[in-house]
Amino acid sequence: MSRIHDPAQLRRLIRDKSFDRPTTGQAGGYLQGNLVVLPKRFADDFLGFCVNNPKPCPLLGVSRPGERGIATLGEDLDIATDVPFYRVFSREGRRDRVADLSNVWRDDLVSFVIGCSFSFEESLQRARIPVRHIEAGRNVPMYVTNIPTRASGPFHGPLVVSMRAFSPADAIRAIVLSDRQPLAHGAPVHIGDPAQIGIKDFDNPEFGDPPVLEPGDIPVFWACGVTPQMAIHNAGPDIAITHEPGHMLVTDVPAEGASIGLNAAH
Amino acid sequence: MSRIHDPAQLRRLIRDKSFDRPTTGQAGGYLQGNLVVLPKRFADDFLGFCVNNPKPCPLLGVSRPGERGIATLGEDLDIATDVPFYRVFSREGRRDRVADLSNVWRDDLVSFVIGCSFSFEESLQRARIPVRHIEAGRNVPMYVTNIPTRASGPFHGPLVVSMRAFSPADAIRAIVLSDRQPLAHGAPVHIGDPAQIGIKDFDNPEFGDPPVLEPGDIPVFWACGVTPQMAIHNAGPDIAITHEPGHMLVTDVPAEGASIGLNAAH
Numbered sequence: 001m002s003r004i005h006d007p008a009q010l011r012r013l014i015r016d017k018s019f020d021r022p023t024t025g026q027a028g029g030y031l032q033g034n035l036v037v038l039p040k041r042f043a044d045d046f047l048g049f050c051v052n053n054p055k056p057c058p059l060l061g062v063s064r065p066g067e068r069g070i071a072t073l074g075e076d077l078d079i080a081t082d083v084p085f086y087r088v089f090s091r092e093g094r095r096d097r098v099a100d101l102s103n104v105w106r107d108d109l110v111s112f113v114i115g116c117s118f119s120f121e122e123s124l125q126r127a128r129i130p131v132r133h134i135e136a137g138r139n140v141p142m143y144v145t146n147i148p149t150r151a152s153g154p155f156h157g158p159l160v161v162s163m164r165a166f167s168p169a170d171a172i173r174a175i176v177l178s179d180r181q182p183l184a185h186g187a188p189v190h191i192g193d194p195a196q197i198g199i200k201d202f203d204n205p206e207f208g209d210p211p212v213l214e215p216g217d218i219p220v221f222w223a224c225g226v227t228p229q230m231a232i233h234n235a236g237p238d239i240a241i242t243h244e245p246g247h248m249l250v251t252d253v254p255a256e257g258a259s260i261g262l263n264a265a266h
Numbered sequence: 267m268s269r270i271h272d273p274a275q276l277r278r279l280i281r282d283k284s285f286d287r288p289t290t291g292q293a294g295g296y297l298q299g300n301l302v303v304l305p306k307r308f309a310d311d312f313l314g315f316c317v318n319n320p321k322p323c324p325l326l327g328v329s330r331p332g333e334r335g336i337a338t339l340g341e342d343l344d345i346a347t348d349v350p351f352y353r354v355f356s357r358e359g360r361r362d363r364v365a366d367l368s369n370v371w372r373d374d375l376v377s378f379v380i381g382c383s384f385s386f387e388e389s390l391q392r393a394r395i396p397v398r399h400i401e402a403g404r405n406v407p408m409y410v411t412n413i414p415t416r417a418s419g420p421f422h423g424p425l426v427v428s429m430r431a432f433s434p435a436d437a438i439r440a441i442v443l444s445d446r447q448p449l450a451h452g453a454p455v456h457i458g459d460p461a462q463i464g465i466k467d468f469d470n471p472e473f474g475d476p477p478v479l480e481p482g483d484i485p486v487f488w489a490c491g492v493t494p495q496m497a498i499h500n501a502g503p504d505i506a507i508t509h510e511p512g513h514m515l516v517t518d519v520p521a522e523g524a525s526i527g528l529n530a531a532h
Contacts (some may be wrong), residue, residue: 047349053354117523176453177437187442192458192484218458 003028006217007250010138010152012244014250020084022246026235028214031074031206032248033113033181033224035083037101037241040065043110049231050112052150056159056227058183059250066107073251079111085244091236097244104241111134116225116248117162119255120182120184123159129170139245140164141205142224149227151204154235161189161197163205165217172195172222174257183253190221195223204248269294271285273516274340276346280516283365286350286430291511294388297449297521298514299326299379300491301349302498302529303367303507306331309376311419315497316378322425322493324381324449326517332373334453339517345377350373351510357502370507382491382514383428385521386450389443395436398478406430408469410492412464413455417492420501426492427463429471431483440486447521456487463487 004010004019007027013019024031038046043065050057059072068079080101088096088104098104117140124131133140139164139217147159166174167191171191179187194202202219203210213219232240270276270285273293279285289298302314309331310505327414334345346367354362354370364370383406390397399406406428413425432440437457445453460468468485469476475494479485498506509515 166463168459169455170440171457172455174439179442179445187386187438189435189438191437193434193482196434209421216459216462 007235007252011074011077011252012119014084015078015081016219019217020099023084023248023250024118024246027250029255030119031060031251031253032116032118033251034116035079035086035226035241035243035249036112036114037109037236038112038232038237039106040108040110040208041240042154042237044149045155045157045235046112046232048152049149050114050230052152053227054182055186055189055223056225057151058185060113060115060183062113065110067188068111069139070093073113073249073253077249077251077263078160078251083249084247087242087244089242090238094234101241103106104227104239106239109233112254113249113251114225115183115185116187117184118248119244120181121176122255126172126253127173127177129166132165132214133209136212138209138212140208141211142207142226143221144206145232150229157227157230157234160207160224160230161219161221162208162224163211163219164171165211165213165219167214168218170225171218171220178222181214184262185224186256188220188222189217194219208214224266268392273518275444275524276516277340277343279419280345280350281347284341285496286365289350289514289516290384290512293516295521296385297326297519298382298384299344299389299453299517300382300494301352301507301515302378302380302494303345303375304375304498305372305379307503308378308420308503309500311421311430311501312378312494314418314511315415315421315494316380318418320448321452321455321489322491323528324451325508326381326449328366328379328520329377333380336377338377339379339515339519341438341518343515343517345515346493347369347469350513353508353510355506355508357504362504367507370505375507376391379515379517380491380494381451383450384514386444386447389447390440393439393443395432395440397482398431399475402478404475404478406431406494407477408473409460409465409487410472410496417461423493423499423500425455425475425494426490426496427486428474429477429485429488431477431485433482434482434484437484437486444488450521453488454486454488457484460485481501
């Protein structure tokens with residue numbers, strides 16, 4: 001299947017089960033988001049966690065309780081149907097993979113959409129900066145650091161980072177380009193020695209695939225969207241829903257010069 | 267003597283010999299420039315050298331032959347009197363230190379004003395990023411690299427870089443802040459291992475003072491205004507005039523959002 005350029009069209013295909021793959025590389029130029037759905041009882045504290053930790057949790061949008069739409073991200077957008085696959089977590093530790101949330105939807109659910117690194121990686125590739133894990137067909141390596149997040153109520157935990165390695169000259173350009181996309185995690189949080197942020201086994205990341213480095217490369221570490229997932233696990237809500245990794249919520253918000261509520265529908 | 271905030275007032279004091287010290291820290295918020303004065307015969311090639319190498323040679327202004335003013339940098343500005351001390355180089359290798367160029371001025375001299383790192387270091391300090399050589403009361407260390415410049419006529423030579431060391435988190439901020447000041451050398455050209463750009467003896471820079479590093483620091487290298495001086499030496503004009511290091515030409519151009527010809531007088 002060829003690439004789909006229009007985010008609204010892609011959401012319709014996903015809704016109709018005509019598109020059921022990762023959204024990587026689709027709807028280029030538009031922000032994609034991590035999805036987090038929590039009961040209203042936890043929503044205020046999780047909102048506080050995002051506001052306290054904008055680098056790992058750049059907020060693209062929040063729904064009203066029970067509502068499945070977030071008009072600022074896309075006029076027709078339906079949280080419960082527009083992600084190819086969801087993960088539904090129960091407090092008992094069950095994890096279900098579902099393609100539609102309609103059967104588990106509740107009137108007290110609040111949806112949070114959090115920026116992800118896809119649009120930033122797109123801008124690296126447009127600038128002809130090699131993104132080594134993509135070229136190697138791997139997932140990005142992600143590490144748990146010794147940097148604490150700022151807790152909010154029951155939400156707490158360490159900062160998780162993703163790592164991309166570059167030649168020093170490309171690392172400088174990647175830092176500058178990523179700083180221009182604060183809704184895609186912004187500038188990195190660390191460069192160089194992994195041990196300085198508590199990474200003990202660089203070759204074996206906690207999440208994703210092992211790192212890819214060329215001789216002379218310098219590792220660059222960005223705040224990662226897995227950070228809120230660890231904080232949610234620590235908070236222990238009775239239900240939590242996220243997207244399946246790589247299967248993101250595609251929005252109508254242009255990635256460059258993004259300004260929520262001005263670019264999208266009404 | 268207290269700080270002088272107004273660049274035009276500072277130039278008047280320099281012109282009257284009432285201010286004869288380095289201009290570091292004076293007229294905060296305004297661009298200061300390296301001065302290069304060459305005979306017209308060499309001017310086109312040197313202009314080409316600056317255009318070919320904008321990181322070491324960000325052009326703030328160029329005079330017409332024989333003219334001592336550059337109105338876009340300051341309405342009243344007089345190249346021949348408004349720098350505290352000049353260096354006058356002859357082809358025979360003589361170097362004179364003079365406080366006024368009136369006696370050596372010629373009708374064929376063309377003046378080039380090239381951005382320097384002062385305004386960038388100011389913005390680091392405003393962002394509370396420690397600039398170690400300033401805190402240690404030292405000059406910045408400068409190194410000859412194995413990176414060639416793009417030659418223009420007789421002007422050629424290696425890229426010279428200045429080095430500032432930071433904690434990794436501050437290095438990221440310094441990269442982002444410096445990128446916003448393309449007229450003050452812009453983003454760095456290298457980070458990390460000095461040997462990768464041909465620096466063999468990091469503790470003994472070719473110019474300036476030895477480096478100051480704290481544990482865990484990462485060295486960051488910016489293109490440096492000494493680069494054109496080496497290229498001028500290689501070109502061998504019969505006369506060349508520069509500012510005495512630290513004694514810069516102070517302009518009316520605001521450092522932030524600088525746009526030559528729009529901000530300054532008419």
